[in-house]
Amino acid sequence: MKSILINTKSKKELDFVSELLTKLKISSRTLNFEDIEDIGMGELMKEADRTKTISRDVIMKKLTK
Numbered sequence: 792m793k794s795i796l797i798n799t800k801s802k803k804e805l806d807f808v809s810e811l812l813t814k815l816k817i818s819s820r821t822l823n824f825e826d827i828e829d830i831g832m833g834e835l836m837k838e839a840d841r842t843k844t845i846s847r848d849v850i851m852k853k854l855t856k
Contacts, residue, residue, distance in 0.1 A: 799805040805821065812819040822830075 797808060
C-alpha cells in the first residue's frame, strides 16, 4: 500500500478534503504536528551513519553539557 500526504491551507480546506475522501470510501487520517515530527525523526534515523560507535562516557558528557 502507498500513501499520499496532502497539506491543506486552512481548516475549511482540510474538512473539504476529508469529507471528499470519506464519500469516496478512501481511508484517511489527520496528522498533528507531533505526528509529522515523528515521521521526520524516523526518516533521519534511517539515514543515520550506524558504522561508527561512541562510548557511553562520551554520550554522557554530551548530555550533561
